[in-house]
Amino acid sequence: MFTRPATGSHRWTFFRVGGFDQVRLSSAADLAHLDQLDQKLWAALTCPVKNLEFDERTLALIDLDGDGRVRVPEILAAVQFCKDSLKSLDGMLAGKEELPLGSIDDSKPVGKAMLGLAQHILARIGKSTATAITAADIERVQADLANTRFNGDGVLPPATSDDPTVQQAIKDIMATCGSAKDRSGNDGITEEGAKTFFAACAEHLAWWGAGAADPETWPLGEGTGAALMVLDAVRPKILDYFARCRLAEYDPRAEQALNQSEDQYLALAATDMSITKDEIAGFPLAMIAPARALPLTGPVNPGWSTRLEAFRTVVVVPLAGVQSTLNEAQFAALEARFAKARAWLAAAKGTVVAGLGVTRLRALAAAAMAGRIAALFTQDKAMQAEFDAVIPLERLVHLHRDFFRLCHNFINFADFYSPDRAAIFQAGTLFVDSRACELCVKVEDAAKHAALGGLAKTYLAYCDCTRPGGLKMTIAVAITAGDSDFLMVGRNGLFYDRKGRDWDATITKVVENPISVRQAFWSPYKKAIRFVEEMVAKRAASADETANVRLSNGITEASSAASTGAKTPPKPKIDLSIIALLGVAVSGATAVLGAVLQSFFGLGYLMPLGLLGLLLAISGPSMIIAALKLRQRNLGPILDANGWAINGRVKINIPFGGSLTALPILPANAKRSLIDPYAEKQTPWGMYITVTLLVLVVAGLAADRYLRPGAKDTWVWERPPFVEAPTATGAAIETATGAAAK
Numbered sequence: 001m002f003t004r005p006a007t008g009s010h011r012w013t014f015f016r017v018g019g020f021d022q023v024r025l026s027s028a029a030d031l032a033h034l035d036q037l038d039q040k041l042w043a044a045l046t047c048p049v050k051n052l053e054f055d056e057r058t059l060a061l062i063d064l065d066g067d068g069r070v071r072v073p074e075i076l077a078a079v080q081f082c083k084d085s086l087k088s089l090d091g092m093l094a095g096k097e098e099l100p101l102g103s104i105d106d107s108k109p110v111g112k113a114m115l116g117l118a119q120h121i122l123a124r125i126g127k128s129t130a131t132a133i134t135a136a137d138i139e140r141v142q143a144d145l146a147n148t149r150f151n152g153d154g155v156l157p158p159a160t161s162d163d164p165t166v167q168q169a170i171k172d173i174m175a176t177c178g179s180a181k182d183r184s185g186n187d188g189i190t191e192e193g194a195k196t197f198f199a200a201c202a203e204h205l206a207w208w209g210a211g212a213a214d215p216e217t218w219p220l221g222e223g224t225g226a227a228l229m230v231l232d233a234v235r236p237k238i239l240d241y242f243a244r245c246r247l248a249e250y251d252p253r254a255e256q257a258l259n260q261s262e263d264q265y266l267a268l269a270a271t272d273m274s275i276t277k278d279e280i281a282g283f284p285l286a287m288i289a290p291a292r293a294l295p296l297t298g299p300v301n302p303g304w305s306t307r308l309e310a311f312r313t314v315v316v317v318p319l320a321g322v323q324s325t326l327n328e329a330q331f332a333a334l335e336a337r338f339a340k341a342r343a344w345l346a347a348a349k350g351t352v353v354a355g356l357g358v359t360r361l362r363a364l365a366a367a368a369m370a371g372r373i374a375a376l377f378t379q380d381k382a383m384q385a386e387f388d389a390v391i392p393l394e395r396l397v398h399l400h401r402d403f404f405r406l407c408h409n410f411i412n413f414a415d416f417y418s419p420d421r422a423a424i425f426q427a428g429t430l431f432v433d434s435r436a437c438e439l440c441v442k443v444e445d446a447a448k449h450a451a452l453g454g455l456a457k458t459y460l461a462y463c464d465c466t467r468p469g470g471l472k473m474t475i476a477v478a479i480t481a482g483d484s485d486f487l488m489v490g491r492n493g494l495f496y497d498r499k500g501r502d503w504d505a506t507i508t509k510v511v512e513n514p515i516s517v518r519q520a521f522w523s524p525y526k527k528a529i530r531f532v533e534e535m536v537a538k539r540a541a542s543a544d545e546t547a548n549v550r551l552s553n554g555i556t557e558a559s560s561a562a563s564t565g566a567k568t569p570p571k572p573k574i575d576l577s578i579i580a581l582l583g584v585a586v587s588g589a590t591a592v593l594g595a596v597l598q599s600f601f602g603l604g605y606l607m608p609l610g611l612l613g614l615l616l617a618i619s620g621p622s623m624i625i626a627a628l629k630l631r632q633r634n635l636g637p638i639l640d641a642n643g644w645a646i647n648g649r650v651k652i653n654i655p656f657g658g659s660l661t662a663l664p665i666l667p668a669n670a671k672r673s674l675i676d677p678y679a680e681k682q683t684p685w686g687m688y689i690t691v692t693l694l695v696l697v698v699a700g701l702a703a704d705r706y707l708r709p710g711a712k713d714t715w716v717w718e719r720p721p722f723v724e725a726p727t728a729t730g731a732a733i734e735t736a737t738g739a740a741a742k
Contacts, residue, residue, distance in 0.1 A: 008036040018656040020648060022412035028089035031407070035076050039647070043413045046071050046645035051442045053498045054406065054424040058398040061391075062406075069643065075410065078399055084110045085396050092404050098132035099400045110392075117393050135401065138394045145387050146183035152384030155182035156189050156376055166376075169369045172360070173197045176353050183387075191377045197353065198370040201361045204350030208358050217340045220318055222358075224341050230314045231338065234307050241285045241294055242328045249290035258288040293325040413650055416635070419659070422498070425639060430463065430477050430505055432493030433486050436662040439478035439635075439652075440495070441642060446474055446509050452641040453511065457632040458652065460511040461487060465495050465503035473503065476638065480657035483519040484512065514629045516658075524622055630654050 010033040013024040023041055025031065039045065049059040049068045062070050062078050082089060087105045101118055105111035118133045121141050145151050149160050158167040158174075170189055177197045179187040189197075211217045211224075218224045248255040281303040286295050296312040316323055319337055320330065348354070353361060364370075408414040409424045416423035422438070430437045443449040446462040453460055458478045465473045475495065479487065487510060495505040635650035652660070666672065 008033060010036055012037065017417040019651045019653050020413075020417075022414065022648075025404070025407050025411060025414075028093065031079060031089050031092065031404070032083060034079050034407075034411070037411070039072055042072065042411050042647050043650065044410050044639075044644055045647050046643070047410060048643040051444075051642070052424045053422070053427065054409075055398065055402055058402040058406070061395040061398055070410075075406075078403060081110075082396065082399055082403070084108055085114050086111070086400070092400055095401055095404055097134050097136075097401055099134070099397045100132045102131065104396075114393050114396060117389060121390070121393070133393075133397060135394065135397050138390060138397060142183075142387070142390060142394075145383070145390075148383070150376075150380045150383045151183045152380060152382075152387040153183045154190060154377070154380060154384070155180050156194075156373070156380060157182055157184070157186040158188070159186070160188070160376055160380075163372075165367060166369070166372055169364060169367075169373065172356060172364075173373075176200075176356065189373075191374075194370075194373050194377070198364075200350035200353045201364060202350070204348075204353055205358070205361055205365065207347070207349040211341075211344045214340070217344045219337045219341065223314075224338075225345065227314050227318075228338050228341055228345070230307075230310050231334070234304065234311045235335075237285050237304060238294060238331060241288075242331070244284055244288045245290065245292050246328075248288050252290065255288060255290070259284065293327040294331070295325050297324050413635075416650070417656065425642070425644075426498075427473075427475055428495055428497040430475070430493055430495045432461075432477075432491060432505065432507070433482070434664050435479070435482050437477045437479055437660070438662075439480070439638075439660045440475045441638060443474050443476050443642060446476070449476055449641040450509060450511050453638045454513075455637040456634050456652075457513050457629050458511075458634075458638070458657075459484060459487075459513045459515045460638075461507050462509040462511075463493065463495065463505040464508050465505045467501065467503050471503075474508075475505070478638065478652070479515055479661055480633075480652065481516060481661035481663055484510075484515055513633075514625070516630070516654075630657070633657060 010029065012030075013026070014021050015024050016022075022043060023030075023037060047059075047070050049056060049063055049070060052059070059070055060066075062074050064074050064077060082092065085105060085108075086092075086103055088103065091100070091103050099118075101115060104115045104118065106115045119128075121137060122128055122130050122133060124144075125137060125140055127137070146153075156170060158170045161167055161170070173189045173194055174187060177189070177193040177200075180190050180193075182188045212222070220227045244258045248258055281301075283301050283303070285304055285308065286292075286300050296308060296316065300308055312323075315334060316326060319334060320326075323330075326334075405415070406424070409416070413423065415421045416426070425441050426438065427440045427442045430440050443462070450460065450462065453476060456478075458480065461477045461479055463475050463477060465475060487507065489507055489510065491507045493505045493507070495503040497503065631653065633652040635652055636646035636648075639646050639650075
């Protein structure tokens, strides 16, 4: 139930890490006043009990309703319980194994009961002079209680009783109504299961008695049920036989078809024969003839002879006397004798215990077994109070040791952002693709987790982990540094859990998101290189295929010409128009390249800025998108998909994300040799490309100089010489001189 935070004057301190404001818990007063902290400021509101690197028993003791989840009200209830039991909460900050007896507040009823119980437990295990109690001490006493005949858990193993008849009855109950584990780990029965069993016994015996009291229901007494099973085993085949005989009576022409043909016998004879073969069992019970009675002895289908003899012995002889044949009317009369038995069986009661047999059920009833087992449950319940009394003390010891650490993973995420501690949801470290990934969480279903975990804007890799002995585990790994070029499904790595055990890990699924801005910078160029490589590979494959086809066709034509004496077809002429088109294309590309380089070199001392602008134009968009997504990385969806209820925005910003995934770095004092005996041979491709670019630039500028109108005497980057405009007098003299010359 929701309750508003209590009002008070406690002064809280907050710290900011990774762009996330969190409350600081550093004193016993902070713990004591958690009920005054607004729940909107808590890092989490719910966490699961299982699959965390935290004592599961501690979480189970906090989980008061036993639903497998720890919520805020249960955290506050744990604080109040400690306040009622301890003199001070200061000892909880250290998280030590021992709970000093002197720290228990015996001035309060709860604390007084705790202290007395602790002293009783220590005396029971031979530590009466001890001044502190641990969880191991309590577990030792619980183990001793669990291994007693009656341990108060409501489960009775067969060994609970010394009477063999009672032990067998408990085994019968386990076999029919199921079993449960008791505190010692043995299988036993519950009180509910025992009640269900004996109720079913009573119902079954009453139903059986009602049938036995009616002769029409039981035409063969207690053997009626068995006789009906024998009848039903052959009934469909007998009905098939009489139907065939009636059809043969209707039309004698069908008699041969209703019996098996010679071809069917020939096909059967060609195989390894056995009278139990399905082919033989599919034949009629006997030879078909119009209005023929069914022979019960003599020539009958060998695949049914045994069942037919059982039918004659168990059903026909007791009800109709000794007969060698049976007509259709007689068979119908036999079936009618079992009509009430069929209805009785259809209304059977207590079928769950029917397998034990009526004789066994009557023996259990005669021995008053229900009352004897009920008495055992009464004795077991008497021990429940002693065992349950230990649980509050166990809860106090566990909270004294673990509660403060839980707060640093629930109320705030101090452990997650700490450089020297790991959060309780971090399962270990994955080494893969030359990096170590620290943010690994256990998941139950990778596909289900990815549906929500992908909203974390984080690159996630899901791995199946295995260990010798059949141990298996699935983890979700956040990769926050490096690149994703070689992260693919099927890639193997090595996972170390928090206990130091190593697991073989295989990537089974990835959720792609940006990893770093550096990766985003190179992404366009890598995509362009991959595109060129794919295009070159496709063109090379196409050219190779075309060359192979031409070679094959040439060989075929040559061999055909040699055999027929025909002339070899002339070689195809080169189409000069294609060469012209190629020339135009090359000159156009050269002109474009020349214009670009002319603009670039025209920048003068601003060329570095031009180069920077070009790089930003190519890589800028992908870097901006990556930076925006990296700023949105959030731990919340990753944990929410695992059953948490994350309250705040637990950011994984760029600096903090880089610390969660470590890239390889050579040690500080390492020596490195650059001599590689297997280094690839250096080829002057760089020089070739540079010379080619220079030639293309010069060619483009030359073409521009000599082909552009009005540019034959001037380089494109030269400024035209200054020419003074002629005056009016000079123009008049020039005109006169020209006229005189004429």
